[in-house]
Amino acid sequence: MSEGPRAIVAAHGDLAEGLVSAVARVAGAAAAARLLPFSNANLGGVELVDALRCELVASGAIVVFTDLPAGSCTIAARRIARESPGLAVVCGANLPMLLAFVMASSIAPDTWRQAVAKGQAAMCVAEEGAGGD
């Protein structure tokens, strides 16, 4: 496993698995091993918190990347963060953000902040030819 802090990617359906798979394709399996995919499928609110807490304890992850601010993964992660000082919850994760996290040379606990900046900066609208002549 590569050096550095670990994170859980918590999302709807199979999205987390897909994102981590994409990270592995781009950055390699060792880097992707710092990310653990977690799905909210078939879990109620209470069960979701319990399952996510177990994953956090087992993995030692210090960040939870979630997909949707209003989503149940975010609600569950924020509940756990309230009782776990130092646990960061980042909403709206995307592939550039996760790549920046696993590729960061720093092993500082707040590596996720740089990853968030990368993820935000990577969002753009490609409008070539939109004017249409």
Added chain:
Amino acid sequence: MAIEVYRIDDRLVHGQVVVGWGQPLALGFLVLVDDQVAASDWERDLYRMGVPPEMAVYFESVESALSHLAEYRQLPDPGLLLTGGTATMRSLVERDPAITRVNVGGLHHRAGRSPRLRYVFLDAGEESDLRAIGARGVDVTAQDVPGADPVPLDELLARSGG
């Protein structure tokens, strides 16, 4: 407008509610009825944080909801009322005859519950609550998102697996 959906969902405010129902119905507000959430500043902030700014969220206990439902029904935008379980919805239905439809949106797996649909698991008490709601003439259906086919109560209770 009116409260368009009375929904039972053990995740309360989450993606299916805010996006799945919120966008096609152009929901202007949510009413979250839960005694514990209503009594906690932190819980209210937690659920409020996930809701887009154009959607209002009102937090009510069962008692306060019953005294405010008529006001919510007068708001200009459509709304959705949420409870986290069947017992709370049953309490509302038994004391507010204006509730004529109930949506079972999500009751997930937990010990003691039996599977009925992929997203609906029920224990005996919950089944009893839903039967009691239905016995009052309320149209009870299971439907997680608007694009799914609603499953009538009789069919839901007759099912034994997801």
